[in-house]
Amino acid sequence: xxxxxxxxxxxxxxxxxxxxxxxxxxxxxxxxxxxxxxxxxxxxxxxxxxxxxxxxxxxxxxxxxxxxxxxxxxxxxxxxxxxxxxxxxxxxxxxxxxxxxxxxxxxxxxxxxxxxxxxxxxxxxxxxxxxxxxxxxxxxxxxxxxxxxxxxxxxxxxxxxxxxxxxxxxxxxxxxxxxxxxxxxxxxxxxxxxxxxxxxxxxxxxxxxxxxxxxxxxxxxxxxxxxxxxxxx
Numbered sequence: 001x002x003x004x005x006x007x008x009x010x011x012x013x014x015x016x017x018x019x020x021x022x023x024x025x026x027x028x029x030x031x032x033x034x035x036x037x038x039x040x041x042x043x044x045x046x047x048x049x050x051x052x053x054x055x056x057x058x059x060x061x062x063x064x065x066x067x068x069x070x071x072x073x074x075x076x077x078x079x080x081x082x083x084x085x086x087x088x089x090x091x092x093x094x095x096x097x098x099x100x101x102x103x104x105x106x107x108x109x110x111x112x113x114x115x116x117x118x119x120x121x122x123x124x125x126x127x128x129x130x131x132x133x134x135x136x137x138x139x140x141x142x143x144x145x146x147x148x149x150x151x152x153x154x155x156x157x158x159x160x161x162x163x164x165x166x167x168x169x170x171x172x173x174x175x176x177x178x179x180x181x182x183x184x185x186x187x188x189x190x191x192x193x194x195x196x197x198x199x200x201x202x203x204x205x206x207x208x209x210x211x212x213x214x215x216x217x218x219x220x221x222x223x224x225x226x227x228x229x230x231x232x233x
Contacts, residue, residue, distance in 0.1 A: 002048075003045060003048045003049050003052060003227060003228060004048070004051075004052040006226060006227050006228075006229075007034075007049065007052050007053060007054065007227060010210075010223060010226055010227065011034070013210075013211055014032050014034070014210070014211070014214055014221070016211075017210075017211040017212075017214035017215050018032060018214055020215050021214060021215050021216075021217065031219070032218065032219050032220065032221060033056060033201070033219060033220045033221075034054065034055075034056065034221060034223060035056045035057070035058040035077075035079050035081070035203075035220065035221065035222045035223070036049050036054045036056065036057055036058065036223065036224070036227050036228075037058040037059075037060075037081065037206075037222050037223060037224030037227075038057050038058065038059060038068065038224065038228070039058075039059060039060045039061065039064065039082075040064075041224070041228045043068055043071050043072065045228055046068065046072060047072065049227060049228070050072070050075065050076060054076065054227075055076055055077060056076055056077040056078075056079055057072070057076050057077065057078055057079065058079040058080075058081040058222050058224075059078065059079070059080060059081065059082070060080075060081055060082030061082055062080070062084075062088050062091045062092055062095070065078060065080070065095060065096070066091065066095060069095060077097045077098070078095055078096045078097050078098075079096065079097065079099075079100060080092055080095075080096040080098070080100060080101065081100045081101065081222055082101060083101055083137050084099060084101050084102070084107060086106065086107060086110045089107070089110045089111055089114050090114050090118075092111075093111060093114045093115050093118055093120060093122050094118065097123065098123040098124065098125065098160065099111065099122065099123070099124045099125070100125040100127060100163045100203060101125075101127045101137065101163070102124045102126055102127060102151075103126065103127045103129075103137055103138050103139045103147075104139065104147070105147060105150045105151070108124070108147070108150065108151045108154060108157055109154065111124065111156075111157055112154040112155065112156045112157045113156075115156035115157060116155065116156040120156065121156055121158055122156060122157050122158070123158050123160045124151070124157055124158065124159055124160065125159075125160060125161050125163040125201060125203055126144060126151070126159060126161075126162045126163070127139065127162075127163050127164070127165075128140075128141055128144055128162050128163065128182065128185065129164070130166070130178050130181055130182050130185075131164075131166065131167050131178055133167060138164065138165075141181065144162065144185055144188075144189065145188060145192060148189050148192065148194050148197070149192075149194060151194075151197070152194040152195045152196050152197050153195070153196075154196070155196075158196065158197060158198055159189075159194065159196075159197040159198070159199065160197070160198050160199065160200055160201050161186065161189075161199055161200055161201030161202055161203060161220070162182065162185060162186055162189065162201075162202060162203065163201075163203035163204065163220075164178070164179075164182050164203070164204050165206070166178050166179065166204065166205075166206075166209055166213075168208060172208060172209050172212055173212070175209045175212055175213075176212055176215075176216060179204050179205070179209075179212060179213050179216035179217070179218065180216050182202065182204050182216070182217075183202065183216055183217040186199070186202045186217070200219075201219060201220045202217055202218050202220065203218065203220040203221070203222065204216070204218045204220075204221075205218045205221040205222070206221070206222050206224070207223050207224060207225045207226035210222075210223060210226075
């Protein structure tokens, strides 16, 4: 199928998943933001997706995103979804509208410092390692509120929600309890009345599991292969 056809199918699946979502989760928002993950996909394919309605681009690597942004510009939102090293913070803050992968106070403080220099308030998500996988980045769920409090004291950073990358399971239903726990953590942070925050995004769900993510309360999904097909390396 074409990129446009893939997007039509995905949007239909998201709509159906929203309709299956428990009424207790609707208050986080009836709409779901779709971030098209463009790692290793060429600019013409990305432009085709934008023409078909994509309004947010997710990139893992700053260098690759910077090159693409020179052509695509800021007609779309730019989301950094990959791990961010402190020595790359300036480049990230200069380019990205929102950074999904903040998992330490040290990184948040550096983003705050650079954003202050650039005269910007940088939106961020806190990355949660909900499944406690050794191979993944992210803060543990038990430490999330403490990090949220620390971030709330920063002047040039705004915490806007949380993100997780679930383990890959052949049986997709196995991610459901992980996503359910993420929703509970999201609500804990949202109701903690943290200063200078806007806890609105619960980012969970990728090509393999986005429908379950939405059913469990996600309002931001990150989809690459489902839109563009397999990556070209």
